[in-house]
Amino acid sequence: MTMRNRPILVVDGDPQSRKLVTAALTEADFEVLSAPDGSTGIELARRVQPAVIILDILTSATDGMDTLHGLKGDPGLKHIPVVAITASSDLTCADKAFRAGAQFFLPKPFRAASLLGLVELAADRAQKEIPMQRRRRHPRHPAAIPVACFVADNPHTTREVMGHTANVSLSGLSMWLPERLDQGTILHLKLDLPGGPITAKGRVMWQDPKQARDGRFHHGVRLLGFTEEGGLSQFRRQLSQLAEESTE
Missing domain, CATH: 2.40.10.220 (predicted glycosyltransferase like domains)
Structure with a gap:
């Protein structure tokens, strides 16, 4: 089973941002699910086990960094790669995200091609790191x-x-x-x-x-x-x- 057969989860408190990210990924033939806040995102991630999580680390509904810590502190979710995104001009945001466990960082605004490139890279890296015995027992x-x-x-x-x-x-x-x-x-x-x-x-x-x-x-x-x-x-x-x- 390829990681592309699993959905991408977008967690972002900005409806317009969620819409734009979802549209870009859908256009590239990814299956996309979205959540407006961290608690909903974590619950959805537990249910669907997405290939990649795209997380706004400054989402307004809850502190995105708390969500990131929650994802990486969950034994069932910590292996899922996270692409952290933010519109903040604070240069320390990337460092904080990486320290909390994000594998990739992308500042807003960004081009669709940049987002797709990181998602493809994250999915490919995650696939290579999964031991054979932990891969899905029944391929989709x-x-x-x-x-x-x-x-x-x-x-x-x-x-x-x-x-x-x-x-x-x-x-x-x-x-x-x-x-x-x-x-x-x-x-x-x-x-x-x-x-x-x-x-x-x-x-x-x-x-x-x-x-x-x-x-x-x-x-x-x-x-x-x-x-x-x-x-x-x-x-x-x-x-x-x-x-x-x-x-x-």
Whole structure:
């Protein structure tokens, strides 16, 4: 799995800055999640394990340096490279950021090319530093697979929510849905694979509270099991085919 298959997390208290950074990364085919403050950013980072975190170290909602210390003090997050950004003219900002654990520093304003270069470098360096035994057990594969999600609002009512995957792995799905589902929601899934539909059960593990431009919401769903005989084998075959296509 390449680091590009994992999202980039942008933590910045300035809405306009978040919008510009997100647009630049999206244009370069990165998947981007964003947070307006440090506490939300740390919570989101724990859920999605981004490839790189772009952090405004002077974000207005909370001290970005506190957020940086929080990221680097968390055993589950400290390995994620951080690109520190700031509009401050204080020349000591870079030194403070590096001392707190940031791997890269970029003063505002910056060109999109400079940002993309640092993000690519950070992702590549992180990939090389991850020991093989710590790499993701189940690689993700980009795939837009139609999925019907059946949600039980109460014991007597079930409704259907249609969406599609962004990427898939043996353990879970990254999906786009037209509405935001609560973390922990149990889903009965119908995946429309090329070889025929399969059914499975899943649980919403995380959701991005930010709505995409097209009105959809990004969710992470853990697969809990397949409900029909042969479903797991068919899903494995689909993953193998996606892996072969990615190497061609």
